[in-house]
Amino acid sequence: MHDGSGRILVQGLSKDFGPVHAVRNLDFAVHPGTVTGFLGPNGSGKTTTLRMILGLVTPTAGTATINGVPFERLANPGTIVGAVLEAQSFHPGRTARNHLRSYAAAMNVPDAQADRVLELVGLASAAQRKAGTFSLGMRQRLSLATALLGDPQVLVLDEPVNGLDPEGIAWLRNFLKAFAANGRTVLVSSHLLREMEHTVDHVVIVSRGECVYNGHLDELRAAQRARVLVQAGDPNALVAALHQESLTVEHLPDGRLAVTGADAPRVADLALQAGVALYGMQEERVDLEQLFFQLTQGQYGGAQIQQPGQWGPPGGAGFGGPGGGY
Numbered sequence: 001m002h003d004g005s006g007r008i009l010v011q012g013l014s015k016d017f018g019p020v021h022a023v024r025n026l027d028f029a030v031h032p033g034t035v036t037g038f039l040g041p042n043g044s045g046k047t048t049t050l051r052m053i054l055g056l057v058t059p060t061a062g063t064a065t066i067n068g069v070p071f072e073r074l075a076n077p078g079t080i081v082g083a084v085l086e087a088q089s090f091h092p093g094r095t096a097r098n099h100l101r102s103y104a105a106a107m108n109v110p111d112a113q114a115d116r117v118l119e120l121v122g123l124a125s126a127a128q129r130k131a132g133t134f135s136l137g138m139r140q141r142l143s144l145a146t147a148l149l150g151d152p153q154v155l156v157l158d159e160p161v162n163g164l165d166p167e168g169i170a171w172l173r174n175f176l177k178a179f180a181a182n183g184r185t186v187l188v189s190s191h192l193l194r195e196m197e198h199t200v201d202h203v204v205i206v207s208r209g210e211c212v213y214n215g216h217l218d219e220l221r222a223a224q225r226a227r228v229l230v231q232a233g234d235p236n237a238l239v240a241a242l243h244q245e246s247l248t249v250e251h252l253p254d255g256r257l258a259v260t261g262a263d264a265p266r267v268a269d270l271a272l273q274a275g276v277a278l279y280g281m282q283e284e285r286v287d288l289e290q291l292f293f294q295l296t297q298g299q300y301g302g303a304q305i306q307q308p309g310q311w312g313p314p315g316g317a318g319f320g321g322p323g324g325g326y
């Protein structure tokens, strides 16, 4: 009997394919009311993990549960979990409505539900069109409609924005946020943090099958300390004034100073008090995509982004362990 919590729990989950360690000792939880992004480069183990959560791949070790039980022990799973995996295929000659009705019949869901989900995903006007004539974006929506047929509590989506145009991505973002705001659970994978940045609250980042970050996106942003870059008339005098306030200052090759621990107005006030003229000032924006590449650079091998000092050692707060784990 499941606990009805809507929670996905992954504990010590690993999968080997012969010599390939596709997923290594993953631990994370996905809670109702949130959209959790499962992020990592291609080949980092995202699909394998989702397939283990959905009972389609047997783990080498560890467990994945939904509502406290493995997927295969859920009675009538389609009413609890809706899933969209990659490469969904449809009978090209079948209309969208008939495709959904055939799934509805298999799930013991009333036919009327087919029209309801078509409406939900914005395909009502295409109900009578054959799936074979659909664009990639429309096929993605039809896949989502199929996953929604059982009015599930939990949605699991593998790379749903692949092939979507900006309008489709924006639509999906709003849909997923509204779904989660209803107290439901969303786990969505992507190899691009940028595409998910405004959709997800919580992120689990994997690289080479291992967890490299598990936490709130806001905390990830905050972990990268912002810097104020200033061009001063008398850099040495400004450094002395900033040091008096225990601020960290770095000399940049272009002659500017990089100040950590204060925002731009405070640096400007301190410069004014010290009688130092400022010729330029800029607050460095946190570039999440860069952060993502840093975290997963073990996998990219050659990713050339090095910003020593901006990160704590691997294994620090919020991080999954050495090397930095969808």
Ligand SMILES: Nc1ncnc2c1ncn2[C@@H]1O[C@H](COP(=O)(O)OP(=O)(O)OP(=O)(O)O)[C@@H](O)[C@H]1O
Binding pocket: 017, 020, 021, 022, 040, 041, 042, 043, 044, 045, 046, 047, 048, 049, 191
């Ligand atoms: N059935 C399989 N047999 C052998 N190796 C596999 C199998 N499925 C996945 N792998 C390997 O496991 C690793 C993880 O693959 P997986 O598809 O889970 O990653 P992914 O992060 O989803 O990547 P992508 O975004 O490219 O699909 C890869 O090295 C892949 O080649």
